[in-house]
Amino acid sequence: MKKLIEHFSDYPMVQSDTHDYRRYRMGRLKHQLWLHNRKRDEIILDTHDKFILDNLQPGNTCVFGSAGYYLEEVIPKLTVIEQWPIVKKFYPKAQIIENRSEIAEINGRMFDNFIVVNNRGDIWCELSVVEKHIANYVKSMKPGCLFFYSFRDTQIVNWNRLKVNHKQYFHDFGLHIEKTCNLNLLWHDIKFAKKQKDGTGNYDIWENPDTTNGNIKFVFEYQTKTKIIND
Amino acid sequence: MSSTKKTVKFVAPFALYKWAKNFKRVQDKFYANQYKLRRIQQVEDFIVLNNFQKVHHIEEVRIDLELPKTLFTSDINVADLVLVTHQGYSRYPCKGIVEQIQEWLADCPKLYLCLNRHYINIDNQTIDMELPDDFQTAITVWLQKSLPECTIIDLSRNYMDYGSHFTWSLPDRHYYIEKK
Numbered sequence: 001m002k003k004l005i006e007h008f009s010d011y012p013m014v015q016s017d018t019h020d021y022r023r024y025r026m027g028r029l030k031h032q033l034w035l036h037n038r039k040r041d042e043i044i045l046d047t048h049d050k051f052i053l054d055n056l057q058p059g060n061t062c063v064f065g066s067a068g069y070y071l072e073e074v075i076p077k078l079t080v081i082e083q084w085p086i087v088k089k090f091y092p093k094a095q096i097i098e099n100r101s102e103i104a105e106i107n108g109r110m111f112d113n114f115i116v117v118n119n120r121g122d123i124w125c126e127l128s129v130v131e132k133h134i135a136n137y138v139k140s141m142k143p144g145c146l147f148f149y150s151f152r153d154t155q156i157v158n159w160n161r162l163k164v165n166h167k168q169y170f171h172d173f174g175l176h177i178e179k180t181c182n183l184n185l186l187w188h189d190i191k192f193a194k195k196q197k198d199g200t201g202n203y204d205i206w207e208n209p210d211t212t213n214g215n216i217k218f219v220f221e222y223q224t225k226t227k228i229i230n231d
Numbered sequence: 232m233s234s235t236k237k238t239v240k241f242v243a244p245f246a247l248y249k250w251a252k253n254f255k256r257v258q259d260k261f262y263a264n265q266y267k268l269r270r271i272q273q274v275e276d277f278i279v280l281n282n283f284q285k286v287h288h289i290e291e292v293r294i295d296l297e298l299p300k301t302l303f304t305s306d307i308n309v310a311d312l313v314l315v316t317h318q319g320y321s322r323y324p325c326k327g328i329v330e331q332i333q334e335w336l337a338d339c340p341k342l343y344l345c346l347n348r349h350y351i352n353i354d355n356q357t358i359d360m361e362l363p364d365d366f367q368t369a370i371t372v373w374l375q376k377s378l379p380e381c382t383i384i385d386l387s388r389n390y391m392d393y394g395s396h397f398t399w400s401l402p403d404r405h406y407y408i409e410k411k
Contacts, residue, residue, distance in 0.1 A: 005266035006388075008395035013261045022257065043237050046244040073237060124394030154349040157393055160366040161348075162325075162373055166355040192355045195324040203327045205319030207353065212244045 020086040027120035029212050034070035043073060048213040052115060052148050055219065055229050059112025062140065064103065065119030069094065079107065083121055104139035111141050115148045118214040123155040127173050130156070131180060138181050143223040147183060150214035153192070154207060166192055170216045183220035187229035191215050254292045255400035270345075270401045271296065273386070274314065277343060277407070278302065283312040287339065291317040294401050307338045314343045318402045321350035325357035329377040332408060336381070341409045346370065347402035348392065365389075370404055383408050 005011060013019065025031050037043035045053075053074055060077045062068075068080040069091045080087075081095045081103060088094055097103060114137055116122060122133050134149070141147065153166055167190050174185050191209045198204065208215035219229050255268070271294055278286055278298060286303050287310035288296070294316055304310050313335045320331055328346075335342050351370055352358075359376075362369040371385045386405040392398055 002265065002267040004269040004272055005262065006269045006396065008261075008397075011262055011266055014263050019261065022260070026257065037237075041237050042240055044240050044242055047241055048244060050241045074239060120394075154353075155394065158366075158391060160362070160364060160369055161352045162357060162359055162362050162366065162369045163364070165358060166352075193322070193353045195327065195354045195356075197327075203323045205322050207322055207350065210244045211246070 017086060017089065020084065021089075024084045024086050028065075028067040029118065030070050031067040034067060037070060037073075045071075045074070046212065048117070048150070048210065048217070049074075051231055052117075055146065055148075055227075056113050057144075057146055057227070059142075060110050061113040061115065062103070062107070062111045063115045063117075064100075064137065065121045066115065066117040068115065079111070100133055100136035101139070103136060107140050109140060109142055111145055113146045113148070114141055117148070117150050118152060118212065120155075123151050124157060126158045127156060130173075131177055134177055134181050134183075138183065138222055141222040144226065145222040146186075146227060147220040147222060148218075149220070150217040152208065152211060152214045153216055166190075174218050174220075178220070181220075182223055184223075184225035185218060186221050186225070186227060187219040187231065189217040189231070251291060252293055255294055255397070258397055258400050268294075268397050268401055270397075270403070270405065273405065274316075274343065274345075274401075277386070278312065278314070281312075283341075285310045286312045286314050288314045289317045289320075291319055292400060307335070310339045312341045312343060313339045316345045316401055318345070318347040318350065318399070320344075321347040321402060322353045324354045325352055325373065325377075329374075332374075332378060332381075336408070336410055342407070343386075344406045344408060345402040346404040346406070347398055348404050349398065367404070371406070374406060374408075378408070380411055381408050382411055 033044060060079065061075050062079045062081060063071060064081045065083060072078055079095060080093065081097060083097060085096050088096055095106060122130060153170065159169060170190050171188065174188055177183055178185050192215065193206060193208050195203050221227050275296055275298055287307040288303055307313060320328060323331060332342065348370060359373065362372050367389050375383050384407040386407055387403060392403060396403060
């Protein structure tokens with residue numbers, strides 16, 4: 001009989017590039033877009049990408065933990081930062097960091113736009129930990145930097161989904177980090193599944209309206225509040 | 232936007248990966264297929280030790296139960312146990328989950344239901360301030376309140392899930408439900 005496992009850390013995982021690549025891909029959905037687009041003349045991006053591209057300001061853009069190289073052809077002055085060393089194997093230009101504090105240590109306060117889209121490394125924690133991540137990101141932002149941040153409600157930990165109004169919970173979080181991280185909330189889009197029975201009396205089994213980019217979306221401006229976000 | 236030589240087509244967000252059914256097998260490879268998820272062993276033990284003979288299994292992710300195929304039936308009406316590991320039902324609204332349980336119990340009096348805690352109340356339509364503060368206990372109490380005609384036994388282990396418990400291979404909250 002096989003030994004039983006309950007948690008990732010119960011036994012050591014396989015150590016190989018294949019393993020690292022597989023795990024990286026499982027958590028970076030938009031890597032698939034890069035695989036698709038790099039060999040084609042017509043590239044596919046989604047409407048959330050368009051929303052970001054339409055609202056970027058000129059200057060330096062950082063994409064962290066979101067397979068940002070898929071945006072290389074449409075964002076000039078792009079810095080892609082990841083936490084998985086395997087990324088260097090297929091995208092040598094990536095900056096690889098271990099801790100988020102290194103983003104500012106390496107780059108200084110240089111970014112005019114900072115993007116995090118459904119980064120699995122940011123979630124699977126309480127919102128208080130997400131706040132700590134964001135506190136590290138702002139250290140690399142110029143005043144006026146636009147900060148695009150999105151994630152999924154289903155992968156935020158330690159809240160009672162049966163006692164807490166989801167929409168209020170996440171909106172309050174946006175308002176909270178305005179104060180603690182010197183950000184100004186310019187725009188938000190917080191959506192949950194709408195369930196209605198179909199003609200056969202069943203509900204659909206889908207999760208939230210955007211599992212790829214996340215159903216909780218914010219745009220902040222660092223320090224100032226001068227920009228208008230168009231959606 | 233940069234002036235790429237390629238044309239750009241914008242589409243609505245769509246599912247980029249379609250590996251849901253093989254998710255457990257992918258995670259098994261993290262450990263070179265050497266280990267077995269404890270919750271799967273729990274399901275197998277429950278079926279065998281309680282001497283169920285005809286199990287109707289509703290699954291999405293292939294969980295590769297190591298039980299004789301003769302133990303399973305595709306006909307829910309001849310089953311003595313309905314086993315639900317399909318986490319799509321966890322994405323039903325709370326009301327829909329309860330209705331679905333009642334439907335299953337109408338066809339077969341005994342149900343082993345696995346729910347993914349992270350999907351519960353997916354549509355933000357069920358808020359009950361009288362439930363316990365602990366979310367795991369709250370799920371159990373919500374089921375018990377919603378199905379007073381049933382005996383509901385919580386077979387789950389309680390732990391904080393920080394995404395490292397294979398929850399998408401096999402949902403984490405396990406309930407045995409039967410009509411009183």
